[in-house]
């Protein structure tokens with residue numbers, strides 16, 4: 001199992017909850033580690049798919065993930081491109097709290113630029129993709 005962390009993983013028991021989606025649709029990253037258990041997930045499901053309210057992190061599945069392009073995660077590059085096309089105010093960012101920063105797949109690939117777009121991403125409830133909104 002990879003030590004590298006996916007920052008947009010499906011909601012499941014044992015996943016790290018890295019932040020909550022606010023009313024503005026932006027993710028507020030948590031400063032302390034929270035691990036999802038069955039009670040957390042059951043409470044989150046009251047509002048719908050947990051991924052619509054929270055972002056979860058699990059070990060990067062690499063070639064077992066549909067986002068893997070053979071060498072890296074293809075998702076973060078597409079998200080950056082979509083947000084730039086939409087005119088989103090992307091600024092490289094390493095200032096905000098994040099509990100997976102040292103091992104985050106997107107940060108390892110794109111550095112501060114990944115952290116600058118991260119809060120715009122809400123994971124698709126299917127666990128196969130992510131949505132980005134400007």
Ligand code: SF4
Nearest residue numbers: 007098101104115118
């Ligand atoms: S992209 Fe940056 S802010 Fe987002 S999960 Fe990875 S390290 Fe944390």
